[in-house]
Amino acid sequence: MRKPIIAGNWKMHKTINEAKSFVEEIKGSIKETDVEAVICAPYTILKDLKEVTKGTNIKVGAQNMHFEENGAFTGEISPLMLKDLEIDYVIIGHSERRQYFNETDETVNKKVKKALEHSIIPIMCVGESLEEREAGDTKSIVKSQVEKGLEGINHEDIKKIVVAYEPIWAIGTGKTASSEDANEVIAYIREVIKNVSSEDISEEIRIQYGGSVKPSNVEEIMNQSDIDGALVGGASLEPKDFIELVNF
């Protein structure tokens, strides 16, 4: 049985005080369920978020990290630094990082390996652009991203990873892939994972959908057979919405 995981990606939003009041507001309202709730926040907030979420079932994630442990990489944050703060998750290869910060499948692969080495769970993002979808290339794009992202990772480690399928055209646009469409691509991703590892691992690994998920559509999305969670941008910024998402 795969444990559902609802992760908020705050992107470049919120100050420390805003993050603290957010947690204050949601903490009593997250049901004690089997759903894992995660907030992926900017680096500057992580330490405080860890403190204010202590004793709750809310986990904390970063939105990126470098694949080296230290070195001359001005402006970067290493896995050791995230480990210092006992960060649970890290988003790797979000489409915004691929698009604006030259993230490639190769750097994604290095980062996923490094996160696993330091026991930080990577949320590895894949997904096609609108042009790629319209050209009928969705499956070949996600296949290649998944295969390259997982290259050289042993099977036992693969099952710890969370994969997030985020069609780029659905991010922040209000357009959601239909839940059936999203489920079909996610079932296909499971098939790709089976081919690079084993059937058991592909059944165990958790795969999220991301792209304009909100309280009004989360239940339908989560009811799909192969979708185990959601990676939520905009709607994760409002305490009321976040509570509804996690208590779907």
Ligand SMILES: O=C[C@H](O)COP(=O)(O)O
């Ligand atoms: O990481 C989250 C995704 O980019 C989705 O963002 P969104 O929910 O604002 O569409």
